[in-house]
Amino acid sequence: MKTAELLIAPDTTDSCVTVLKYEHGELRERQDQVAEEVPIAMIYNGISHAVMLATPDNLTDFALGFSLCEGILSKSSDLYDIEIVERVNGIELQMEIATEHFVHLKERRRSMAGRTGCGLCGSESLEQAIRMPRRIQGPEITFDADAIYRAQRELQTQQALQGRTGATHASAWADVNGKVLLVREDVGRHNALDKLIGAITRQQLPHEGFVLTSSRASYEMVQKTASADIPMLVAISAPTGLAIRMATGCGLTLVGFARKEQHVVYSGAERLLHKELA
Known part of the structure; x- marks a missing residue:
């Protein structure tokens, strides 16, 4: 049998393997779910x-x-x-x-x-x-900051593959109010976003919403989001400098470090509404 035949399992997203886990001073054999690529x-x-x-x-x-x-x-x-x-x-x-x-x-x-x-x-x-996307062409809409936190909470309950394996990224499509309408998972953050944009396009969903990604915001995540004419990208981790400059140049609202009801706005702050505490 060829080596490739031993390595590839093309018909499954995850599989069960036998592992040895060391915990609390004991080494035990157990079954574990791992993501496939x-x-x-x-x-x-x-x-x-x-x-x-x-x-x-x-x-x-x-x-x-x-x-x-x-x-x-x-x-x-x-x-x-x-x-x-x-x-x-x-x-x-x-x-x-x-x-x-x-x-x-x-x-x-x-x-x-x-x-x-x-x-x-x-x-x-x-x-x-480096391919600079055109400026966002969609309707002028704003988002309440609470929509980000709602989307975060909902995404955590909809990452089935991540829950089984702990090894995948997710990209979610949320509406203006933060309700998660679609989730796509993959071992690669770019792939998850490609899948999500493909699903949004195939289902002809209106682009009045935002993308939430479980990863950092690299330049390519910004490029893909903007190319789909989506007005806001929210990441749970940091953006890169190139991502910030590209988002600014194409009019994309870029939010990073979105966790536990806090976030950082790097570009396009005019689309995001924040409640002022007295």
Whole structure:
């Protein structure tokens, strides 16, 4: 049997393994749930464009969200068909896209294998590395700070895979009042956001809400959120300097360190309303 066949379990999000746990001076054998990650190949009109390490669920959402966030497609109708094909060494997402987009893709085609922790891996030039999104085009809306805290509380109860494994990130879509409408999980924070944006687009949800991520806010999380015309990104951890500058430049409200009824606003403060205590 080939090594890849031993490593890959493409049909499950998590699996049970036997481990040894040391606790309170005792070493005991126990069963533990671990998250799976699988190579996912993005294939457009027969040409492989990228291979991502991701959790193998919500793959149609993943394919569409990745394609939109990377600028490969401009709208969901540009994706004509998708076939999910399991191989012994991973999964292929075989997509048929509009000819004009495929021609453009071939012009800027690059290899991005293993892109789970760095948004620049595989870029061929500085121009490709940083893509500034256009300014947020949606309606002018404001959010009460309490909406952030409501979304946080609801997200904690809706991370099923994280609850079983402790190894995944989540991206949630919340409405203006902070009610969580969608959650997508993945071992990679970028992948979770791609899946979420794909799901929002497929379900044609109005973009009058915000994204809450269980991770830090890297530049690429800002780029993906802004490219989907979503007005606010809330992260439980810190943003990077590049993320702040990009959010400011495209008019995105960026919030970090959102925990236990506190947060820090890094850009777009005009969209967030705070109660003043006497």
